[in-house]
Amino acid sequence: MGLDNVAVQWPRTGRFYDPVAPAEFVDFGDLADRSPAMPGPAAALADHIAKTGTVRATGYTELVDLLLGLTGVLYATDANSEDEDPVIDPDGCAWVAGGLERFVAGHREYGEDVTFESVAAVMRKALEGSRLADQQLRWLESRLDGLRDDGGEPPQWVFTLTELKVLSGFYRRCADRGFAVYADF
Numbered sequence: 001m002g003l004d005n006v007a008v009q010w011p012r013t014g015r016f017y018d019p020v021a022p023a024e025f026v027d028f029g030d031l032a033d034r035s036p037a038m039p040g041p042a043a044a045l046a047d048h049i050a051k052t053g054t055v056r057a058t059g060y061t062e063l064v065d066l067l068l069g070l071t072g073v074l075y076a077t078d079a080n081s082e083d084e085d086p087v088i089d090p091d092g093c094a095w096v097a098g099g100l101e102r103f104v105a106g107h108r109e110y111g112e113d114v115t116f117e118s119v120a121a122v123m124r125k126a127l128e129g130s131r132l133a134d135q136q137l138r139w140l141e142s143r144l145d146g147l148r149d150d151g152g153e154p155p156q157w158v159f160t161l162t163e164l165k166v167l168s169g170f171y172r173r174c175a176d177r178g179f180a181v182y183a184d185f
Contacts, residue, residue, distance in 0.1 A: 002058035003185045005074055007170075010090055010180035017087070020179050022053040031166065039112065042163035055170050057183075062155060063164075066119065066143055068099045076183040086183035094175035100168035102126075104161055112161050116154035120144055 007024070008017035029050030032043035049055060057074040064073050071077065073096065076086035088096065103119075106126055110118040120140075127136045147155050174181055 005055045005057040005181045006184050007053040007174050007179045008182045017182050020053045025049050025053050039160040039162050042160055042166050045163055046166045049170050067103050088181040090175050090178050093171045097168045097171035097175055104165050107161055114159035116157055
């Protein structure tokens with residue numbers, strides 16, 4: 001079983017969070033119709049969001065953690081470790097969306113395919129010239145090395161830029177409409 005990020009009403013009422021009606025995301029289903037050249041993974045993600053108000057988040061966790069500089073972001077582990085519900089509140093959704101949006105904008109020059117190497121290049125470029133560039137670049141290199149397997153091979157990510165744009169759109173929709181995201185695993 002994997003991790004699902006489910007859009008829920010914020011704040012909760014009673015003991016449980018009420019899921020957001022998929023109708024709040026129905027326009028995601030139109031994305032593929034408006035963009036016939038949309039890559040298959042992006043179209044599948046958009047269709048799933050439109051039908052369920054949910055993202056199957058397992059495959060995105062390493063990438064999102066790397067981009068945002070934390071661990072367990074989509075698992076909402078900060079809340080979980082404090083014996084609270086594993087929920088990303090609307091402000092947290094805005095933070096996730098913003099990080100993904102900045103990455104997508106920075107990746108455009110590298111093309112549609114998102115690879116370990118292109119992610120590293122975008123992140124290095126973003127850190128260059130910053131006030132603490134050397135320190136941050138060392139941190140980045142240690143994070144990148146930590147993602148490699150015992151043989152030194154990088155993760156075999158298979159993402160498209162359009163797919164990540166759809167993913168960011170889910171979290172942006174939640175933030176803009178005051179929804180939270182429940183980490184269901």
